[in-house]
Amino acid sequence: MSKFVAIASGKGGVGRTTLTYNLGVGMSLFGRNVVMLDLDLVMANMDVITGLLNPDVTLHDVLAKNKSIDDCVYEIEQGIRVIPTGIHFETLRHINPKYISWNKILEEIAEYGDIFLMDMPAGINSNIFEGLPENTEMIIVTNSTMTSVADALKIRILSNELNIQIIGFVLNMWYEDGFLLSVNEIESLLEVPMIGLIPYDREVERSMALGKSVVEINPSSPTSNAIMQLTAHLLGEEYKPIEPDKAGILNRLKKFIGMLPE
Amino acid sequence: MTRVITVASGKGGVGKTTITANLGVALATYGEETVVLDADVAMANLELILGMEGKSITLHDVLSGEASIEDAIYEGPGGVKVIPAGISLEGLRKIRLDRLEEALSILVEIADILLIDAPAGLEKDALAAIAAAQELILVTTPEVPSISDALKTKIIANKLGVEITGVVINREQHDKTFLTVNEIETILEVPVIAVVPDDPEVSRAAAFGEPLVVKNPKSPTSNAIMQLGADLIGEEYHPIEPDKKGVISKLVEGLLGRR
Numbered sequence A: 001m002s003k004f005v006a007i008a009s010g011k012g013g014v015g016r017t018t019l020t021y022n023l024g025v026g027m028s029l030f031g032r033n034v035v036m037l038d039l040d041l042v043m044a045n046m047d048v049i050t051g052l053l054n055p056d057v058t059l060h061d062v063l064a065k066n067k068s069i070d071d072c073v074y075e076i077e078q079g080i081r082v083i084p085t086g087i088h089f090e091t092l093r094h095i096n097p098k099y100i101s102w103n104k105i106l107e108e109i110a111e112y113g114d115i116f117l118m119d120m121p122a123g124i125n126s127n128i129f130e131g132l133p134e135n136t137e138m139i140i141v142t143n144s145t146m147t148s149v150a151d152a153l154k155i156r157i158l159s160n161e162l163n164i165q166i167i168g169f170v171l172n173m174w175y176e177d178g179f180l181l182s183v184n185e186i187e188s189l190l191e192v193p194m195i196g197l198i199p200y201d202r203e204v205e206r207s208m209a210l211g212k213s214v215v216e217i218n219p220s221s222p223t224s225n226a227i228m229q230l231t232a233h234l235l236g237e238e239y240k241p242i243e244p245d246k247a248g249i250l251n252r253l254k255k256f257i258g259m260l261p262e
Numbered sequence B: 001m002t003r004v005i006t007v008a009s010g011k012g013g014v015g016k017t018t019i020t021a022n023l024g025v026a027l028a029t030y031g032e033e034t035v036v037l038d039a040d041v042a043m044a045n046l047e048l049i050l051g052m053e054g055k056s057i058t059l060h061d062v063l064s065g066e067a068s069i070e071d072a073i074y075e076g077p078g079g080v081k082v083i084p085a086g087i088s089l090e091g092l093r094k095i096r097l098d099r100l101e102e103a104l105s106i107l108v109e110i111a112d113i114l115l116i117d118a119p120a121g122l123e124k125d126a127l128a129a130i131a132a133a134q135e136l137i138l139v140t141t142p143e144v145p146s147i148s149d150a151l152k153t154k155i156i157a158n159k160l161g162v163e164i165t166g167v168v169i170n171r172e173q174h175d176k177t178f179l180t181v182n183e184i185e186t187i188l189e190v191p192v193i194a195v196v197p198d199d200p201e202v203s204r205a206a207a208f209g210e211p212l213v214v215k216n217p218k219s220p221t222s223n224a225i226m227q228l229g230a231d232l233i234g235e236e237y238h239p240i241e242p243d244k245k246g247v248i249s250k251l252v253e254g255l256l257g258r259r
Helices: A017-030 A059-065 A102-106 A146-161 A183-190 A204-208 A221-235 A246-259 B016-027 B059-063 B089-093 B096-109 B124-131 B146-160 B181-188 B201-208 B220-233 B244-256
Strands: A003-008 A035-038 A081-083 A113-119 A137-142 A164-176 A194-199 B003-010 B034-038 B082-083 B111-119 B137-139 B164-172 B192-197
Touching: A003 A017, A017 A035, A017 A113, A102 B146, A137 A146, A137 A183, A137 B111, A146 A164, A146 A183, A146 B089, A146 B124, A146 B201, A164 A183, A164 B192, A183 A194, A194 A221, A221 B096, B003 B016, B003 B124, B016 B034, B016 B111, B016 B164, B016 B220, B034 B096, B059 B089, B059 B096, B096 B111, B124 B146, B137 B146, B137 B181, B146 B181, B164 B181, B181 B192, B192 B220
Parallel strands: A003 A113, A003 A137, A035 A081, A035 A113, A137 A164, A164 A194, B003 B111, B003 B137, B034 B082, B034 B111, B137 B164, B164 B192
Antiparallel strands: none
8 A cells, every 4th residue: 555655844944855855765775666746836846856857747737737647757866756846837827726636646646656755835825735645644844943843833733633644753954052942842842753853964955956865975974874764764664874983993093093103 | 105125035944034034123223114024924933033922913813804903013123113923823714815905005104114024935925925015035045946946936026017126145155066146146137135144143043032133243144134234225334343453463462562
């Protein structure tokens, strides 16, 4: 049975799409058939992030021009399938979000993979939340700032109202700062468990600029390990973090010192 | 004549609300009667950044017809007037966006500058905030997804007959992986009117509920925003800079024993 995972944040800019992309790559490394869907109809970025710039047919065409969903499933380098959203306003104008039958669309694509990562739009304006498949599991992404936690809380409340199952929150782009909210504080505010703590790392944005995911570019970094750990947790798999070989480093250092003149 | 300036970004999380809040305080300290309106009715954050959360009457109440806009104006740091959007989902469900026009017409009467914090995205609420503008400022970070969304916003704004005053590049890090000022100007075809450096102090200031231009006016980030405020109203601004010469000469004096 296919598994639907919705990734939502409320606030924009907390790293939701980037995390979705990295989770997709991670799941594909675990051998899963992953399909990533961009459900942000206006401020879509998954095409930019996956390097799938200006694809011919997008979700917009499916919604506005009755194109088949089969025409807008693209496969990217990492072996992941992507269903992008277009950026053409002309098409967008013909779409009334109120009349989209998301359930039908999500049923139609079920044959394309065994796990579907749905990148939800920021905000709560859209009715996409209402149209999610029944067995959807939701992940809420937040940072440790008050504003992002406040918006995450709104998403949590909305999801509860709509009976969407929340598996937990991911504290993304985290760094130690006593002025910001702590893990415990966020857990008690959101009243859902933390399932991932992803440290802030500029490599994440840099690898995006290079058209890659950080789990490919720098798999041994703490951030990549944390993302892979979260991936494993979501799939019920085991993941052994790639630890730096400290003994090896010490040996090299000793050798180096030995080479120094007495 | 009141100036209606909307700050928009397209993408969320680029620092739009932070820029708006600090710019509002900056304009108020220059003596302009400045009203900042949080038009992000769904994901409002302005009140948190300015330490003004929990106000009883908000824009939600005005847009649901239960209060008049005058009752939703509060005085914030530096004398800036602030209209919080309200944060409850209940409140959000009752609003009617068409009431915004009337509210704006009242605000135009009382303010020199009306600064509108637009929601991210291009849903109806965002379009209303953009359409209300006489001048539109786009905020972006130097990364491609953010520029791409800024460009979408620019296209829509032009279709609505709103001209872009300029672009504010926020969270500049001098990292060659990202886009430069020139590249951003070429892509967006609008001038860059401010470059605001990345600064972790911004998040900390928000945690205190105190805008950075008040909490730490000497920081490069504060200076950049004060300069932007001054440029917008044709004022002079002399950046507050650390007195490096003074420090060095004192050091030299001390080392050489000169008096």
